[in-house]
Amino acid sequence: MIPVRLPHARLLMAGLPALVLVFLAGCSCSTQTTWPEEDITEEELAHYAANPDFFVYKTIDDLPADLPWTRNDHLPEIGSPKAIRGGTYRARIQDFPRTLRLYGPDSNSSFRPFLLDDIAIRLGHLHPNNPGDHEYYPGLALEWAPDPDTRTVYIRLDPKARWSDGKPVTTEDFFFMFFMFQSPHIRAPWYNNYYGVGVTYDRIIHYDERTFAITMAQLRPDFVGRVLNLVPLPRHFFRELGPDYVQRFNWRFAPTTGAYILTPEELERSRRNRGRITFVRQEDWWANDKPNLRYRFNPDRIRIRVIRDTPKAFELFLAGEMDMFGMNQAEFNFDRLPDHHPLVERGLIHKATFYNDVPRPTWGLWINSARPHLDNNDVRIGINYAANWDLVIQQFFRGEFFRMQTTADGYGSMTHPGIRARPFDPNRAMEHFARAGFTRRGPDGILVNEAGQRLSFNLSTGSEALAGVLTILREEARKAGLDFRIEILDASSNWRKVQEKNHDIALSAFGVSVEMFPRYWETYHSSNAFDVPFLEDGVTPNPDRRPREQTNNLESIAIAELDALIERYDRSESLDEMRELAFKMEEILHEHASFVPGFYMPFFRTAYWRWVQWPDDFNVRFARDPVEMWLFWFDEEKHEETRGTRRGSETFPPSVRIFDHWAVPPREK
Template identity: 40%
Template structure:
């Protein structure tokens, strides 16, 4: 499924993810309800859905098996190696922490792009086909086999046998038709999905109860990536109407994946538990039988990363992401590490980097001035942050389109810290007069003072304060505004920030520019003919450049990998020239600590994973858990353990 890029919420657990807990009791009061909410009158959109399908006969098509092209070459990924580990044991509860309670359980609509969404949706849900996490190959998902038309515009799918949702209801071909009704509906209040599902597909057809096809408007370099769809259960979305965001705020969507939010184990504002679906349709299938091993995954919400570490040390959590040096080096000087009860892991992955950096809102003066933006670029001392705060463990990210292999422009370089050059650009913008505190002013007396919105955590704030002090050397004042993570991303969605430090996740194989830089995601013409800001999009810089839009449109329509590469390089350079995004840092690996009873595959994890839990390849060994706890009572020593998994290290 193509997702609107998600915020990589900061607890260094996403290379720096430490968000506050959202305690909104009034909103959470209906959290555990997955059925009809008494606050809303009955609603049934069945007639509306049928009318919608009938109104678009060229798009929604009903055919017969005789209409299938006779020359189709069906594939099923049978020759692709299986992933997961045959040693994996089923059962047990995995205990994990998360910094902020989600503002909704919806996967679309207002606030759906929250930090917790990946845990209960993106890393769980299954679409028609899956990109193998270790190989550059496709494997079965909801479809057991597929075929691509000779013109590379249509993909044909045959669904798996006994395919059901987590609530036991069968997955129907029409549920993929329903996806378009949901994603194009104005009621979901989500412009990204409205646009994607309107423009990126040309037709969907049913041939029988197990066979469908999806047609794209034009050929694509890899049609399977573009023609992939999630299923949308008709019975669940039957009440989708004008009040969708509120009606579905806390409803638990039936999933096709292995885990679903368990309403019986939900503790509002405190914890969310995912339970493994009983009699899951894929449990014995190749590529699924050795993953999704634990029975329950419990997420407790803890605002403080230091507190979470202490709870981990006490055995309340099974793993802890240790991206920050103080957790990898300093806080591991403890008996639990020395005796081998807790083990260190360093895993080299291959995945697009989280786009950590500072976004400058071009709609807010003086950030509408290119010289001011370029000056700010040279006023950010990220090299010192990397040297001091990360102790050299990370490197400077040169472009926010990083980690996409050949689609990443290798010629780009982030602007270095250079106060002299920063002042030269500020002078071009008219900021030439130093005030008594050294902050530059223009002839009208306006100070070069801006607010940087970020996370109000002990993890992030020291870094932002360091940048603030260094920026003074260039005559720039940055007022640091620390917000709870949910509040921060809400402010960014509403485009009310001046500068913002944030990170967004990306997915392979291709970079996407429309989300972040197309003018349609920045402004629209209102009823009064005036330009209005478009909210709830990922264009956090409010970039609206007539020179960029046509290239972004061409990039979306590109038909070959060579064309995608050429346009990706060109767009990345033009975006760099604008100076609206200041790249921060990146790393070719992630580090984590885990109690020795948490077991991992032979190679450590999936090559295409951003964090250790993403691919659900781990398992709990209850025998080792009992052995460890007994050893702790007796003072037995297993020896200090640090594992480095470098099978996927880039040379």
């Protein structure tokens, strides 16, 4: 037996390294893998059948007559008729994307805007110049009809609306969207909850291929927008949806309603070298002639390079290898590419500053009021007075940013007009610290209380770029006898720390989207602060409560009165009532003083090569960065003309412009 087996054994031994190689290669390249057959149709239909009140089938004859159909034709069009299609937009990302999925783990990255946020066409889009009050222009919808009495929005899809693989967009795709968002397979709890049965949406009604209606769970002032903001999912593409969704669809480019696609060859190429990804514009995009979309998405290609280092990316921009570069940081605008830089003076690179009018990210100090000493209101108020934000703005942001005043700045009439953040005043800070028992200065100048405890807190941030802010705050706070121990962690560790509520004070911000009114529940409701915030009477704080992790209530705020207001606010159907409630909540939060409002950037600034063209008014009111709305285009003639002149002496008319037609002045002190 042995002589017979030996050759086999040898073969096996020789084959082993080869096997290992094949295995390794297989790991790095999952597109080659064959996946087991899957078909979700049965599960999908069963889900519809199991939720007959959510997924409703009717006939077109059931559609109510005389609905107030609208297309909001009166809205002025976005974009410039002068725009020309063509050219390659050369952009940059910091890391190669970890997935092409739009949902599920790792999908919410800086790459997703190219796939979804800025590119995909929704049912309708918020008009970004906001001529009325949060009005929408049609995208996939041909027209729509809101019916507040039944909390329902009726939709007629544009017959031209197509997926990028040529299939029409139909009502089925919206049914499927709800099914997929409710499915555990996508491993996205937020979607599971938000799109869950009866949470935000109550019902979707099928009338025919292109007509449907969606009923909201509550009649909120923005209920039309909540429906029009929906993006369908291509039902035919997700046939193979299943428990392995995360792996199976990781590198599949889903058909899109937007203009740009990733071809299979290009995907293969970019996954091999991981250095760049190129999107191509569809020649016959369905919305090529649709108002509000026709003068946008102009470049023929988007070539995104992976460049980790910002200084390196900047050098590539100066070398003409990138079309634009964000100049929000003062250092870039004033030191690295000042207005007297030869490339700017010679008119090769233009600069523009655009003042926008959007809800502002909440930069400031988030005080964890569950920590020792920080649970004392006087200590928190003292910290407010001891934070010298004006000096930070003056020194670190070179006087260009504005002081934040409330926890929700930039919401127009929904922002409290009267509240002012507390100014830097060491004497008043010390008065409050004294009330909390910190009466005398120790040998190092820091206040101590009777028990000998120093007034010292950890101040952490996840942003290395903001280290200078902390340096200033720390030095100034010492004047009021307050010590900050600065902690600069990497972004993810810091995030984990604040999510576990292990921070004293964090310099941080929540990104906010352009919405009609601010949100309070996530950040300020007691159920997001503690497991059992109150005793049975509902008011007295529970002495044994434990902090609730993984929520946005970073200040550990639990105030029964505030909870009641938040609950009323979240149920309210009237914007006026909501405004009144929001103001009342802001006043409570101001008194609680656990958020030290910091700064906001009232503009964005960009430098671009002269061949990049913009509409006459440059951008739109709600834009948060210059590219978001895809309004720019390329002038190929100018590109040719400019090529190779960087090292020469040719000059062109220089252009350093400021667009402040949407500027909101800072509120006076």
